[in-house]
Amino acid sequence: MNASQESESARKLLPELFQLLRPHLSALDAFLEEQIASFEPEIREQVNYCIDTSGKRIRPSLIFFSGWKNEEFVDPNLVKLAGIVEIIHLATLVHDDIMDEADMRRKQDTVAKKYGNTTAVLLGDALFSHAVYLSTQFPTNEVCEQVAVAMRNVCSGEIMQTMQRGDPDITLEGYQRVINLKTAELFRVSCSLGAALAGEPTDFCEAAGKFGMHLGMAYQIYDDLTDFFGIQQTIGKTLGTDLATGKATLPLILMRDRLSGTEKEDLRETLCGNREPNVEYWLNKMATMGIFMEVRKAIFDEIRQARSKIEPYQNLASQSLLLTISDLIWNQVETLKSDQASN
Template identity: 35%
Template structure:
């Protein structure tokens, strides 16, 4: 690979450099993924085939492989674990689409809209069970324990978010606690596994875990902003689901916190009845506040904190690509 920095190439250039560095490894990860999930039943294979159309850029396997390479070298265990974390992440997406009544993801019909909620729930379960079956084949049981613990935290975060639906008094600290579980934890364990199975020391492994945690928080804040601001035709996913489900995200928390008592009362009324006309009215309040700028600033701060963790690593192409990912963490279109 050419020893280049991704800085001026944009998000597509960054992904191209990652593919250049890990193309063969990512192909093998996909093979492991497919081999583990293949079924004797045609319908199951049909559903799995449809699912592969909206799986995205494989961020979590990429984080695991980059962490491994930056700390030493990629091994077969890393390839297996990359397939494992991709299964778990995909399972959460499939279940999220049910929870959010989402109809599209990456311009493709979700499993629940293409078939039904029962198929989605069972497919998510199928992915979870296969992930742990695959991880259990490694000589070390550490990966299973770490991934199991992280998956528990992901589910706790999702349950907490469901519990807090409609809670218009949700604080920023509570919001961050929720997204640290439901999104950041899996990114954190990917980087931790990459470092550990590359024989990195404890300090480096801890730094890589913190990198993944902060990066995941930045990504989720940006995703929540996308739900408020994004164009569905451009993003390829159902938007506005947070408002419909009365999930209070960072922009709205900031909006309520900074509004006058009179405006706050009206905003709470609109949030409690998220019809399309009321969402349009709410957008006017958002546009007249610093809620969007504040949330972007918070996302960028977490991205910067993630980047600082990489000081533990020696200079390498992989390290610089990890740095570049933090630059694009708040640009969720990639």
């Protein structure tokens, strides 16, 4: 594959993909709606507000595709797993928004803004607990065990990220370790458990898990890239927030390592919070240094690795569908690139 071929195919495949997933995603929406009734009546309004159905549903899509049989068959076990993973993801967002003191998410007030931090902490906890409860509703402990490990890893990654904030000397390895735990882990579990619940052979489940892991890395690097190269209106947040809050993501790490002398020191001091962040200056600097293309290459490498893991499984319907999801993510990077060019 080469980059432009992939991007082209993803553009073509997009509507078809969502057509395929439509019955599965509808079943997921219905499942999530049903969960609200499991909470105490007094808190259902708040839970309903958290269970937002406007997300990109990337983790559920990975689950459905990893255990794909055919278009007609909506496997209730996969729907349940997708519900569990989505609820965990939503719970982490509820807690993230408290920590980031964010007011808006997906064009509405964050849970913390609407109900206060106290309720937001507890609602996140209640969502976590409910996701765990749902994962006990499988015949074996496997789902619950993997979900619990993934949850703990996500939290560990977030704690490390919090500890790294304001540290100007984060290494590439330190960054990769954090995003592996906080993002790639849930992608990995989505793919491996999706395949396992559908009864796929163990070797494919493992391969799908590795695919998910690398795809998750790619996805997080892409997400971090949009903080510097996104279109403000599209991503719905101010560019350069990571720089302003001392969070050294890949674009900043790469820029820092290529700078020298006073400029390097300036950037370090900005990351430490010792200097008022001159976001515009650094955005321009990044553009002139070609950081976009370097980060794009890192994403490409992760996607390439992801794809290689499932390459041998051409006989499985899952394989081409998972490859298509990787196309879609790559496509988003390429769209960002054309946006840069036309700016």
